[in-house]
Amino acid sequence: MHENIEAPDVTPTERQLALVATGRGHGDILRLMSPSDLGEHLKPFVFLDLFAGDMRLMQEAMPIHPHSGIATVTVFTDGDVCFDDPQAGSGRLDYGGVEWMRAGGGVWHGKELSAGESATIQGFQLWIALPPELENGPVESQYIEAREVPAAGPARVILGKYEGATSPVRAPDGIVYLLVRLGAGERWTFTPPAGHTVGWLAVAKGELRLGQVVQPGQIAVFEEGREPIALEAGLDGSSLVIGTAEPHDHPLHLGYYSVHTSAAALEAGERRIAEIGERLSETGDRRTTTGTIPVYR
Structure with a gap:
């Protein structure tokens, strides 16, 4: 489980830390948040992985798997990958590039990205609980x-609107998700939009100072509030993601790959997943010439 580190007091005019937690690792993936732990307190943000490694090996290891009730947001902090989807086109995702998948009523995916030119990649995958x-x-x-x-x-505006910049991702309202890169010792203050009382950040590279040092592979959770969040990078700079949102005022009903707001909605989503899975097993090889397997819906 997460290693919780008590946070010291910070300036009262700034958002205060509730805790700093170190994720748990398995292979190339470090789990920072799950729906059954921090996600319950940070919803609509319910899941976060920091991943790093050789995309070729990661693609081979990742099985095709289902989702319902959520959207997944994958953003890259280092390296590059390729996408190739008959319905969405083809291209390359590198630092700041985003894959958004709204699973909604049911989808199977897991191999829609392939290796680019870089030897390794790093990035975050976030799940958003849908209304x-x-x-x-x-x-x-x-x-x-x-x-x-x-x-x-x-900051790159991955989801939502911030300081006049609007993400092209068609995400639900009431969420801001930023990818931030700070130079050595650089200071920056993030002011959440009105009503965004949920707040957290996670560090990919370099130390970050928030009244205490937050290391790569750690998630910092803020007390509920509307105060600004003041950041200062360490001597090597820092790369991080930060998310704020209006509260998700619904319970979390959990399946293995699904998150819904009610038992009935979860049952419908899992039933739909099973139906799609039966069709998927009959379709045969769907691999593209670039090695990807498009999302199946």
Whole structure:
């Protein structure tokens, strides 16, 4: 489980830390948040992995698997990968590039990205719990190349709107998710939008100072509030993601790969997943010439 480290007091005018937690690792993936632990307190953010390694090996190891009730957001902090989908086009994702998949009522995926030119990659995969009107709705995939992701100061706006920049990802309202790169010793203050009382960040590279040092592979959770979040990078700079949102005022009903707002919605999502899985098993080889297997819906 997570190793919790008590946070000291910080300046009262800034958002205070509730805890800093170190994720648990298995292979190339470090699990920072799950729906059954921190996700319960940070919903609509319910799951977060920091992954790193050889994309060729990771693609081989990742099985095709289902989801429902959530959206997955994959953003890259180092290296590059390729996407190739008849419905979404083809291209390359590197630093700041985003894969958005709204699983909605049911989808199978896991091999829609292939290795690019880099020897290794690093990035975050985040799950968002969808609201009732979307959790059993249509599936949607978007692949947003880095040049199409707007910047606001040192931040790339992955989801939502911040300082006049709007992400092209068609995410639900009430969520902001940023990828931030700070230079050595650089300071930056993030002011959450009105109503965003849920807040957290996770570090990919370099130390970050928040009244205490947050290391790569750790997640920092903030007390509920509306105060700004002041960041200072260490001597080697820092790369991180930060998320804030309006609270997700619904319970979490959990399947193995699914998160829904009610038992009935979960049952519908898992039933749909099973139906899609039966069709998938009959389709045969769907691999593209570049080695990807497109999302199946």
